[in-house]
Amino acid sequence: MESAMVVLGIETTCDETAAAVVERPGNGPGRILSNVVLSQIEEHAAFGGVVPEIAARAHVEALDLIIAQAMKEAGRSFAALDGIAAAAGPGLIGGVIVGLTTAKAIALVREKPLVAVNHLEAHALTARLTDNTDFPYCLFLASGGHTQIVAVLDVGKYERLGTTVDDAIGEAFDKTAKLLGLGYPGGPEVEGEAKHGDAERFILPRPMLGRVEADFSLSGLKTALRIEAEKVAPLSDQDVADLCAAFQQAVVDVVSDRLRAGLRIFRERFGGPTALVVAGGVAVNQAIRRALGRVASEQGTVLVAPPPELCTDNGAMIAWAGAERLARGMTDTLDVAPRARCPLDGGSEWPRRDAVR
Numbered sequence: 001m002e003s004a005m006v007v008l009g010i011e012t013t014c015d016e017t018a019a020a021v022v023e024r025p026g027n028g029p030g031r032i033l034s035n036v037v038l039s040q041i042e043e044h045a046a047f048g049g050v051v052p053e054i055a056a057r058a059h060v061e062a063l064d065l066i067i068a069q070a071m072k073e074a075g076r077s078f079a080a081l082d083g084i085a086a087a088a089g090p091g092l093i094g095g096v097i098v099g100l101t102t103a104k105a106i107a108l109v110r111e112k113p114l115v116a117v118n119h120l121e122a123h124a125l126t127a128r129l130t131d132n133t134d135f136p137y138c139l140f141l142a143s144g145g146h147t148q149i150v151a152v153l154d155v156g157k158y159e160r161l162g163t164t165v166d167d168a169i170g171e172a173f174d175k176t177a178k179l180l181g182l183g184y185p186g187g188p189e190v191e192g193e194a195k196h197g198d199a200e201r202f203i204l205p206r207p208m209l210g211r212v213e214a215d216f217s218l219s220g221l222k223t224a225l226r227i228e229a230e231k232v233a234p235l236s237d238q239d240v241a242d243l244c245a246a247f248q249q250a251v252v253d254v255v256s257d258r259l260r261a262g263l264r265i266f267r268e269r270f271g272g273p274t275a276l277v278v279a280g281g282v283a284v285n286q287a288i289r290r291a292l293g294r295v296a297s298e299q300g301t302v303l304v305a306p307p308p309e310l311c312t313d314n315g316a317m318i319a320w321a322g323a324e325r326l327a328r329g330m331t332d333t334l335d336v337a338p339r340a341r342c343p344l345d346g347g348s349e350w351p352r353r354d355a356v357r
């Protein structure tokens, strides 16, 4: 049996400053020893979205304290760690630099292995932290910046089966909220409104429905929603709730249909998956989770949905992905470069500093 590993994980790719300490036993699910997340939502709310310069500055100001708190809550010293992991991308480059540079400094001073983690890979592997899910599984990753169906074959081995051709699903929720005068981030606001809305009053399109390939398109839905909203403006509270319900139902129908296509492609290429796994902020949405549960059982598999705090950005997923890589001897050198963009299926090697494009 492999020996247990304890890893510090640092996440700074977007608007959460997060650090966590996670233990990966030789087998079985992980143990979260601490998981500290500082959200910058209030600092960005007035702008209706994340402002990169504000985010980077806030990460610089908060990160040392967040790491100290994570170490304290875990009750471990730096000397007791087996490795230091940080999200090295994709994300807002200013924030990524802050997190990765801090991880490098700790790794250098404490003489510990450094693991540069792909933020998307961390989302992808969270189901193994929480549920010890075996490979291969089908991942639905839906966040503010990403909408992907991915075959997760092994650590570092991913094949993208489908993606969005325009907006990400989280982005569509955020834009819908903004259009209807709701707060940021839009997902929870729209879901809350949809609970007391009539999904049938407004007719919205279901883009890509029935296509063989597993891609998404969200921008047409957003435009259709704006047209419907303009027809009934000025909007009453009930109008807003009904528009949210119609939007969410359209997303649920599209997601269900696209995941059916994705699971079909998965089975053709890799045989049956061990599970359908959800990750990313959108996976918090209860209506989407319920629909995915139905799709999974219809397709002869099970749904694995990590708890909401592990679906949205956090340090525990970075620490876990770091531990998974470390257990396979996949470490990085101190000249590893931060990256704004890095697809999940683009190979597991990070470029050195002189190779940055």
Ligand code: KG4
Binding pocket: 014, 142, 143, 144, 145, 146, 169, 170, 171, 173, 174, 185, 186, 187, 188, 191, 280, 281, 282, 283, 284, 285, 286, 311, 312, 313
């Ligand atoms: O994964 P995440 O925390 O950050 C990244 O984008 O990487 O995802 C945030 C996104 C936002 O677009 C937010 O509106 C969406 O997830 N979201 C939701 C819900 N909660 C968060 N979307 C739909 N329903 C929700 N309950």
Ligand code: ZN
Binding pocket: 119, 123, 143, 280, 281, 312, 313
């Ligand atoms: Zn994320």
